[in-house]
Amino acid sequence: MHELSIAQGILELVEEQVRRRSLSSVEEVEIDVGRLAGVETQALTIAIECVARNTVMENARIVRNDIEGEGLCGDCGRCFVIEELFAPCPDCGSCAVRVVKGKELRVKSILSNK
Template identity: 60%
Template sequence: MKNCTTFAGMHELSIAQSIVELAEEQAAKRRASGVEEVEIEIGRLAGVESQTLRFALQSAVKNTMLEKAHIVCHDIDGEGRCGDCDATFAMPELFTPCPRCGSYAVRLIRGKELRLKSIIINK
Protein backbone atom coordinates (compact mmCIF):
# COMPACT_ATOMS: atom_id res chain seq x y z
CA MET A 1 0.00 0.00 0.00
CA LYS A 2 1.29 3.42 -0.88
CA ASN A 3 1.88 5.90 1.86
CA CYS A 4 0.14 9.22 1.14
CA THR A 5 3.17 11.26 2.10
CA THR A 6 5.19 9.80 -0.77
CA PHE A 7 3.13 11.96 -3.11
CA ALA A 8 4.18 15.16 -1.39
CA GLY A 9 7.61 16.61 -2.10
CA MET A 10 10.07 16.46 0.80
CA HIS A 11 10.55 20.19 0.50
CA GLU A 12 6.84 20.92 0.89
CA LEU A 13 6.52 18.35 3.66
CA SER A 14 9.23 19.95 5.77
CA ILE A 15 7.69 23.39 5.20
CA ALA A 16 4.29 22.02 6.23
CA GLN A 17 5.82 20.56 9.39
CA SER A 18 7.46 23.83 10.36
CA ILE A 19 4.20 25.73 9.79
CA VAL A 20 2.40 23.25 12.04
CA GLU A 21 5.13 23.50 14.69
CA LEU A 22 4.98 27.27 14.62
CA ALA A 23 1.18 27.24 14.99
CA GLU A 24 1.39 24.78 17.88
CA GLU A 25 3.98 26.95 19.58
CA GLN A 26 1.71 29.99 19.25
CA ALA A 27 -1.28 28.02 20.53
CA ALA A 28 0.68 26.66 23.50
CA LYS A 29 1.81 30.16 24.44
CA ARG A 30 -1.82 31.22 24.63
CA ARG A 31 -2.77 28.10 26.57
CA ALA A 32 -5.11 26.88 23.86
CA SER A 33 -6.79 23.51 24.00
CA GLY A 34 -6.76 23.26 20.25
CA VAL A 35 -6.53 25.22 17.05
CA GLU A 36 -9.68 26.12 15.16
CA GLU A 37 -8.27 27.79 12.09
CA VAL A 38 -4.96 28.80 10.55
CA GLU A 39 -4.41 31.08 7.59
CA ILE A 40 -1.34 30.54 5.47
CA GLU A 41 0.04 32.74 2.71
CA ILE A 42 1.81 31.02 -0.15
CA GLY A 43 3.54 33.29 -2.64
CA ARG A 44 3.40 32.06 -6.22
CA LEU A 45 7.11 32.85 -6.52
CA ALA A 46 8.10 31.25 -3.23
CA GLY A 47 9.40 28.17 -4.99
CA VAL A 48 6.74 25.98 -3.44
CA GLU A 49 4.08 23.96 -5.18
CA SER A 50 0.90 25.27 -3.57
CA GLN A 51 -1.17 22.13 -4.18
CA THR A 52 1.61 19.92 -2.85
CA LEU A 53 1.97 22.06 0.25
CA ARG A 54 -1.78 21.89 0.91
CA PHE A 55 -1.61 18.15 0.61
CA ALA A 56 1.46 17.97 2.84
CA LEU A 57 -0.34 20.06 5.47
CA GLN A 58 -3.14 17.53 5.64
CA SER A 59 -0.69 14.87 6.77
CA ALA A 60 1.45 17.21 8.89
CA VAL A 61 -1.48 18.12 11.17
CA LYS A 62 -2.16 14.51 12.19
CA ASN A 63 -1.83 14.02 15.95
CA THR A 64 -1.17 17.71 16.56
CA MET A 65 -3.27 20.53 17.99
CA LEU A 66 -4.10 21.40 14.41
CA GLU A 67 -5.67 18.08 13.61
CA LYS A 68 -9.22 19.49 13.48
CA ALA A 69 -8.25 22.96 12.35
CA HIS A 70 -9.61 24.54 9.23
CA ILE A 71 -6.62 25.38 7.07
CA VAL A 72 -7.05 28.36 4.81
CA CYS A 73 -4.38 28.90 2.16
CA HIS A 74 -4.02 32.14 0.24
CA ASP A 75 -2.00 32.17 -2.96
CA ILE A 76 -0.21 35.50 -3.32
CA ASP A 77 0.45 36.72 -6.85
CA GLY A 78 3.89 38.04 -7.69
CA GLU A 79 4.30 41.80 -7.92
CA GLY A 80 7.40 43.80 -8.70
CA ARG A 81 8.57 47.40 -8.63
CA CYS A 82 10.96 48.80 -11.19
CA GLY A 83 14.09 50.38 -9.73
CA ASP A 84 14.46 52.67 -12.75
CA CYS A 85 10.99 54.07 -13.47
CA ASP A 86 9.17 53.07 -10.27
CA ALA A 87 6.35 51.24 -12.07
CA THR A 88 4.67 48.38 -10.22
CA PHE A 89 3.42 45.39 -12.16
CA ALA A 90 2.42 41.75 -11.97
CA MET A 91 5.29 39.26 -12.01
CA PRO A 92 4.20 35.84 -13.18
CA GLU A 93 7.76 34.63 -12.71
CA LEU A 94 11.07 35.79 -11.28
CA PHE A 95 13.22 37.97 -13.54
CA THR A 96 10.30 39.56 -15.34
CA PRO A 97 11.55 42.80 -16.96
CA CYS A 98 9.69 46.06 -16.35
CA PRO A 99 6.85 46.26 -18.90
CA ARG A 100 7.14 50.06 -19.04
CA CYS A 101 10.89 50.62 -19.58
CA GLY A 102 12.30 47.12 -20.06
CA SER A 103 14.65 47.38 -17.09
CA TYR A 104 15.70 44.29 -15.15
CA ALA A 105 16.39 46.34 -12.03
CA VAL A 106 13.18 45.01 -10.57
CA ARG A 107 12.49 44.35 -6.92
CA LEU A 108 9.98 41.73 -5.91
CA ILE A 109 7.52 43.30 -3.49
CA ARG A 110 5.00 40.47 -3.23
CA GLY A 111 4.85 36.81 -4.08
CA LYS A 112 7.63 35.28 -1.98
CA GLU A 113 5.54 34.98 1.15
CA LEU A 114 5.47 31.68 2.89
CA ARG A 115 4.07 32.29 6.29
CA LEU A 116 1.51 31.69 8.94
CA LYS A 117 -0.77 34.69 8.63
CA SER A 118 -3.17 34.13 11.48
CA ILE A 119 -4.33 31.55 13.93
CA ILE A 120 -7.61 31.08 15.77
CA ILE A 121 -7.42 28.99 18.92
CA ASN A 122 -9.84 27.22 21.22
CA LYS A 123 -9.51 28.01 24.89
Protein backbone atom coordinates (compact mmCIF):
# COMPACT_ATOMS: atom_id res chain seq x y z
CA MET A 1 0.00 0.00 0.00
CA HIS A 2 2.70 2.48 -1.02
CA GLU A 3 -0.10 4.47 -2.67
CA LEU A 4 -0.68 6.04 0.74
CA SER A 5 2.89 7.41 0.72
CA ILE A 6 2.34 8.71 -2.79
CA ALA A 7 -0.93 10.39 -1.79
CA GLN A 8 0.89 11.93 1.16
CA GLY A 9 3.57 13.18 -1.24
CA ILE A 10 0.91 14.84 -3.42
CA LEU A 11 -0.62 16.55 -0.39
CA GLU A 12 2.80 17.83 0.77
CA LEU A 13 3.54 19.32 -2.66
CA VAL A 14 0.11 20.97 -2.83
CA GLU A 15 0.38 22.35 0.71
CA GLU A 16 3.80 23.78 -0.13
CA GLN A 17 2.35 25.56 -3.18
CA VAL A 18 -0.55 26.89 -1.10
CA ARG A 19 1.89 28.32 1.45
CA ARG A 20 4.34 29.73 -1.08
CA ARG A 21 1.75 31.32 -3.34
CA SER A 22 -0.75 32.21 -0.57
CA LEU A 23 -3.61 30.40 -2.28
CA SER A 24 -7.06 30.63 -0.73
CA SER A 25 -8.35 27.40 -2.23
CA VAL A 26 -7.42 24.40 -4.33
CA GLU A 27 -10.09 23.50 -6.85
CA GLU A 28 -8.22 20.93 -8.86
CA VAL A 29 -4.96 19.00 -8.77
CA GLU A 30 -3.63 17.54 -11.99
CA ILE A 31 -1.29 14.57 -11.68
CA ASP A 32 0.66 12.45 -14.16
CA VAL A 33 0.85 8.75 -13.35
CA GLY A 34 2.86 6.48 -15.60
CA ARG A 35 1.33 3.12 -16.37
CA LEU A 36 4.65 1.47 -15.48
CA ALA A 37 5.20 3.41 -12.24
CA GLY A 38 4.00 0.52 -10.12
CA VAL A 39 0.96 2.35 -8.82
CA GLU A 40 -2.50 0.86 -8.48
CA THR A 41 -4.64 3.78 -9.59
CA GLN A 42 -7.76 2.68 -7.71
CA ALA A 43 -5.77 2.39 -4.48
CA LEU A 44 -4.25 5.80 -5.19
CA THR A 45 -7.71 7.37 -5.60
CA ILE A 46 -8.80 5.98 -2.23
CA ALA A 47 -5.52 6.99 -0.59
CA ILE A 48 -5.86 10.57 -1.89
CA GLU A 49 -9.40 10.75 -0.50
CA CYS A 50 -8.11 9.64 2.88
CA VAL A 51 -5.17 12.02 3.17
CA ALA A 52 -7.14 14.98 1.74
CA ARG A 53 -9.66 15.00 4.60
CA ASN A 54 -9.51 18.22 6.63
CA THR A 55 -6.78 19.67 4.41
CA VAL A 56 -6.61 22.26 1.62
CA MET A 57 -7.19 19.42 -0.81
CA GLU A 58 -10.45 18.30 0.77
CA ASN A 59 -12.69 19.62 -2.00
CA ALA A 60 -10.21 19.46 -4.86
CA ARG A 61 -10.95 17.44 -8.00
CA ILE A 62 -8.15 15.13 -9.03
CA VAL A 63 -7.38 15.01 -12.74
CA ARG A 64 -5.17 12.04 -13.47
CA ASN A 65 -3.30 11.72 -16.75
CA ASP A 66 -2.26 8.11 -17.29
CA ILE A 67 1.00 8.16 -19.21
CA GLU A 68 1.55 5.31 -21.60
CA GLY A 69 4.78 3.32 -21.37
CA GLU A 70 7.42 3.76 -24.03
CA GLY A 71 10.53 1.68 -24.52
CA LEU A 72 13.72 2.33 -26.45
CA CYS A 73 15.50 -0.72 -27.82
CA GLY A 74 19.18 -0.67 -26.91
CA ASP A 75 20.04 -2.87 -29.88
CA CYS A 76 18.11 -1.53 -32.87
CA GLY A 77 17.08 1.89 -31.53
CA ARG A 78 13.36 1.45 -32.13
CA CYS A 79 10.96 3.37 -29.86
CA PHE A 80 7.69 1.59 -29.11
CA VAL A 81 4.72 1.47 -26.76
CA ILE A 82 5.11 -0.99 -23.88
CA GLU A 83 2.47 -2.26 -21.51
CA GLU A 84 4.82 -4.17 -19.22
CA LEU A 85 8.38 -3.64 -18.05
CA PHE A 86 9.73 -6.74 -19.73
CA ALA A 87 8.29 -6.20 -23.19
CA PRO A 88 10.87 -7.23 -25.81
CA CYS A 89 11.49 -5.11 -28.88
CA PRO A 90 8.80 -5.91 -31.49
CA ASP A 91 11.35 -5.46 -34.29
CA CYS A 92 14.46 -7.33 -33.24
CA GLY A 93 13.20 -9.23 -30.15
CA SER A 94 15.91 -7.81 -27.90
CA CYS A 95 15.21 -7.58 -24.15
CA ALA A 96 17.69 -4.71 -23.75
CA VAL A 97 14.86 -2.19 -23.64
CA ARG A 98 15.13 1.05 -21.70
CA VAL A 99 11.92 2.52 -20.33
CA VAL A 100 11.83 6.14 -21.51
CA LYS A 101 8.24 6.94 -20.58
CA GLY A 102 5.59 5.56 -18.27
CA LYS A 103 7.25 5.79 -14.85
CA GLU A 104 6.10 9.35 -14.14
CA LEU A 105 4.69 10.33 -10.76
CA ARG A 106 4.21 14.05 -10.95
CA VAL A 107 2.02 16.87 -9.72
CA LYS A 108 1.53 18.78 -12.94
CA SER A 109 -0.64 21.72 -11.97
CA ILE A 110 -3.05 23.18 -9.46
CA LEU A 111 -6.23 25.10 -10.23
CA SER A 112 -7.01 27.73 -7.62
CA ASN A 113 -9.46 30.58 -7.02
CA LYS A 114 -6.42 32.39 -5.58
